[in-house]
Amino acid sequence: MKEYKNEAEFLKDYNPEQFDRLSLTTDIIIFSVSSEEVENYRKTDKKSMSVLLVKRNNYPFKDKWCLPGGFVEIDENLEDAPARILKNETNLENIYLEQLYTFGNVKRDPRMRVISTAYMALIDKNRLEGKLSTEASWFDVVLYEEENNIVDIVLNNGQEQISLKIEKVLRDQTTDRYSFHALKNDSLAFDHDSVILAGLERLKNKIEYTDIVFNMMPEYFTLGELQQVYEVILNKKLLDPAFRRIIEPKVEKTDKIKKGEGHRPSVLFKYKSK
Amino acid sequence: MKEYKNEAEFLKDYNPEQFDRLSLTTDIIIFSVSSEEVENYRKTDKKSMSVLLVKRNNYPFKDKWCLPGGFVEIDENLEDAPARILKNETNLENIYLEQLYTFGNVKRDPRMRVISTAYMALIDKNRLEGKLSTEASWFDVVLYEEENNIVDIVLNNGQEQISLKIEKVLRDQTTDRYSFHALKNDSLAFDHDSVILAGLERLKNKIEYTDIVFNMMPEYFTLGELQQVYEVILNKKLLDPAFRRIIEPKVEKTDKIKKGEGHRPSVLFKYKSK
DNA sequence: CTAATAGTGTCTATTAGACAGTATGTT
DNA sequence: AACATACTGTCTAATAGACACTATTAG
Numbered sequence: 001m002k003e004y005k006n007e008a009e010f011l012k013d014y015n016p017e018q019f020d021r022l023s024l025t026t027d028i029i030i031f032s033v034s035s036e037e038v039e040n041y042r043k044t045d046k047k048s049m050s051v052l053l054v055k056r057n058n059y060p061f062k063d064k065w066c067l068p069g070g071f072v073e074i075d076e077n078l079e080d081a082p083a084r085i086l087k088n089e090t091n092l093e094n095i096y097l098e099q100l101y102t103f104g105n106v107k108r109d110p111r112m113r114v115i116s117t118a119y120m121a122l123i124d125k126n127r128l129e130g131k132l133s134t135e136a137s138w139f140d141v142v143l144y145e146e147e148n149n150i151v152d153i154v155l156n157n158g159q160e161q162i163s164l165k166i167e168k169v170l171r172d173q174t175t176d177r178y179s180f181h182a183l184k185n186d187s188l189a190f191d192h193d194s195v196i197l198a199g200l201e202r203l204k205n206k207i208e209y210t211d212i213v214f215n216m217m218p219e220y221f222t223l224g225e226l227q228q229v230y231e232v233i234l235n236k237k238l239l240d241p242a243f244r245r246i247i248e249p250k251v252e253k254t255d256k257i258k259k260g261e262g263h264r265p266s267v268l269f270k271y272k273s274k
Numbered sequence: 275m276k277e278y279k280n281e282a283e284f285l286k287d288y289n290p291e292q293f294d295r296l297s298l299t300t301d302i303i304i305f306s307v308s309s310e311e312v313e314n315y316r317k318t319d320k321k322s323m324s325v326l327l328v329k330r331n332n333y334p335f336k337d338k339w340c341l342p343g344g345f346v347e348i349d350e351n352l353e354d355a356p357a358r359i360l361k362n363e364t365n366l367e368n369i370y371l372e373q374l375y376t377f378g379n380v381k382r383d384p385r386m387r388v389i390s391t392a393y394m395a396l397i398d399k400n401r402l403e404g405k406l407s408t409e410a411s412w413f414d415v416v417l418y419e420e421e422n423n424i425v426d427i428v429l430n431n432g433q434e435q436i437s438l439k440i441e442k443v444l445r446d447q448t449t450d451r452y453s454f455h456a457l458k459n460d461s462l463a464f465d466h467d468s469v470i471l472a473g474l475e476r477l478k479n480k481i482e483y484t485d486i487v488f489n490m491m492p493e494y495f496t497l498g499e500l501q502q503v504y505e506v507i508l509n510k511k512l513l514d515p516a517f518r519r520i521i522e523p524k525v526e527k528t529d530k531i532k533k534g535e536g537h538r539p540s541v542l543f544k545y546k547s548k
Numbered sequence: 549c550t551a552a553t554a555g556t557g558t559c560t561a562t563t564a565g566a567c568a569g570t571a572t573g574t575t
Numbered sequence: 576a577a578c579a580t581a582c583t584g585t586c587t588a589a590t591a592g593a594c595a596c597t598a599t600t601a602g
Contacts, residue, residue: 004333021295022348024378024389042574042579059278074296074387078378098451102376102391104298104352113348115298115391117376173547174485177372211448224580241583242565263579264572273447316552316601498553515556516592537552538599554598562591571581 022113026081027069027192029100029118029199030090032125033216033229034140042262047228049141050125051155051196052089053188057135060110061189065155065162067196068136069116082119091131096122096215101198108191118195120202122215143200143235150183151197162187166197207233211250214271222258222266223247296387300355301343301466303374303392303473304364306399307490307503308414316536321502323415324399325429325470326363327462331409334384335463339429339436341470342410343390356393365405370396370489375472382465392469394476396489417474417509424457425471436461440471481507485524488545496532496540497521 004013030052035045053065068089072081079099086095097119104115125138139155139162146152149169155162165184171177180194188196206212213229227243252272259265304326309319327339342363346355356371371393378389399412413429413436420426423443429436439458445451454468462470480486487503501517526546533539 006333021297022346023295024298040579044580059280072296072378072389075380077380078376078389096446096448098449099375101373102352104346104391106349106351115346115352117378117389172370174370174488174545175372175480176484206449210450214448222581239565239567240581241567241585244582245564259573261580262574264574264581266573266581271448314552316550318553496554513592513594514554515558515594518555519591533600535553536601538554538601540554550602551600553600556597557595558593559595560591560593562589564587564589566585566587568584568586570583573580574578575576 022115024072024078025069025114025116026072026078026085027067027116027118027190027195028082028086028097028121029067029195030086030121030123031199031203031216032123032138033232034125034138036140044224044228044261047225047232049200049232050138051141051199052132052136053139053155053157054089054133055135055137056189064187064189065137065139065160066189067118067192072117078117079119082121086121089133089136090123090128092123092128096212098202098212100195100202103191103194105191116190118198120199122203122212124216124218126218141196141200145235149178153193153196153200155196160187164188164193164196166193168197204233204235211271211273214250217271220254220256220268220270222268223251224266226251226269296389298346298352299343299388299390300346300352300359301341301390301392301464301469302356302360302371302395303341303469304360304395304397305473305477305490306397306412307506308399308412310414318498318502318535321499321506323474323506324412325415325473326406326410327413327429327431328363328407329409329411330463338461338463339411339413339434339466340463341392341466346391352391353393356395360395363407363410364397364402366397366402370486372476372486374469374476377465377468379465390464392472394473396477396486398490398492400492415470415474419509423452427467427470427474434461438462438467438470440467442471478507478509485545485547488524491545494528494530494542494544496542497525498540500525500543 032050033047034050035047037045052068054068056062056064056066068085070085072078082097087093100118100120102115102117137157139157142154144152149167151166151168153164163184167181167183168178169181171179180197182193185193223244227238231238250272251269254268254270256268257265258268306324307321308324309321311319326342328342330336330338330340342359344359346352360369361367374392374394376389376391411431413431416428418426423441425440425442427438437458441455441457442452443455445453454471456467459467497518501512505512524546525543528542528544530542531539532542
């Protein structure tokens with residue numbers, strides 16, 4: 001091996017081709033909340049989680065749905081890639097983005113070796129009416145947790161329904177790390193079923209000890225609406241007094257009021273940052 | 275664009291060189307606990323966290339310390355790379371490994387664009403006396419948290435001392451995600467200062483709601499020893515009754531006893547998996 | 549006996565869960 | 576008036592924090 005006097009000299013000689021090189025992509029799971037109107041005028045809208053999927057019109061996985069994503073460019077910081085793609089896809093900037101996990105199984109892309117760092121984004125989708133790229137569509141997400149660590153996920157965009165069944169296998173007795181194995185997946189490309197489940201779980205965990213929900217809320221909201229969002233993410237009903245107790249320090253009462261809903265009006269709150 | 279009849283045909287034609295390719299490495303932060311004997315024969319050993327570092331004998335960062343790591347091979351699953359490297363470095367298999375974070379700043383490696391997925395490993399270092407590769411050394415870790423999100427980390431292997439000062443910058447008001455900026459780092463290569471801090475924080479969080487500590491413990495241990503490990507990871511004293519309360523469901527009393535310590539003997543426990 | 553850790557009992561403070569009730573708009 | 580949600584008071588259960596005490600060894 002040649003001896004170098006200093007680092008600069010070493011770098012001048014360095015040949016980056018000597019090691020295997022592979023492609024790195026990023027996939028983004030964009031979460032938002034959707035409201036479905038309900039026949040009874042007195043009742044409030046039914047909320048659910050939704051994720052943005054894109055229909056592939058090329059091989060591989062032609063005609064299947066996948067998460068928005070793309071290649072990480074050689075001169076771009078890793079975390080800038082999802083921000084760029086999100087801007088392309090939704091025309092939104094300064095979106096909440098958080099690194100989820102890096103998926104790197106050898107066979108996850110049939111073309112070649114591709115490793116993908118998944119990110120999770122949270123938005124209020126009312127901010128982008130009409131700004132979506134054509135191939136994208138919002139899917140409502142319903143998750144059923146069966147007994148033996150089997151999870152059913154149903155995605156529905158009004159026309160199409162995608163059903164996934166995923167087994168969670170504990171990797172280690174001492175912790176909470178699971179690997180996911182698809183038992184059923186007809187319509188989602190790559191390993192994006194795992195990415196979606198990882199995202200749902202991250203969101204569910206983090207809503208308990210951070211303020212990230214507020215990235216999915218409009219500026220003004222009622223505590224009832226906020227509670228509904230918690231309930232749909234946590235997949236369980238919450239008791240009103242308890243909810244108001246824990247949320248109280250995070251929100252600020254405004255003098256605005258939401259009325260005309262067929263029942264008692266509600267005070268509008270906004271997020272109180274620390 | 276050429277039209278393909280099916281996916282197999284598309285793949286036959288596919289040219290992987292059309293997108294930028296980059297190198298992917300993995301770095302492993304291996305945590306263990308070390309005990310330092312104390313002059314007073316009655317007192318128990320002083321425990322501290324330790325991490326394994328390797329001295330670089332090549333450019334870049336020649337003569338600096340870094341985390342064990344290496345390139346992810348093209349035909350190897352991402353998570354198999356740290357396991358392989360750990361086996362090389364310590365001759366241990368079936369070690370607790372958990373993906374930490376993927377670091378991908380453009381300039382993190384002066385040679386070329388390299389993205390690195392960091393893993394955290396937990397071991398009981400008494401299992402490997404004498405098995406270390408020559409360039410590796412255990413450094414005790416002491417962490418001081420200053421006020422304004424500035425963290426001092428001191429690493430010491432008995433001969434050398436490495437001092438780091440890192441600023442944690444909150445990326446988003448709504449959550450707990452920080453980016454790390456080195457204010458001082460004389461002796462650690464790459465961005466491994468950030469990896470170490472990320473690892474320390476992950477460990478600190480996860481010890482509260484998982485059983486991962488037991489990966490760092492010998493088969494039999496006293497509750498006092500276990501409590502010391504908690505205290506050194508959490509960086510604070512715990513009250514005995516409270517500690518015993520929370521640890522009780524996780525451990526199993528054995529009929530073994532540790533005596534000869536200059537004070538009352540202690541029952542040895544072992545991990546009770548669920 | 550003494551120093552040191554091992555181990556326990558119990559009181560108190562804080563937080564979470566549950567329920568029942570009152571309030572107030574729309575139709 | 577009836578319905579639906581808004582909002583609050585309060586009791587209870589569970590958990591966390593604190594302190595004081597007893598126990599047991601090596602030297």
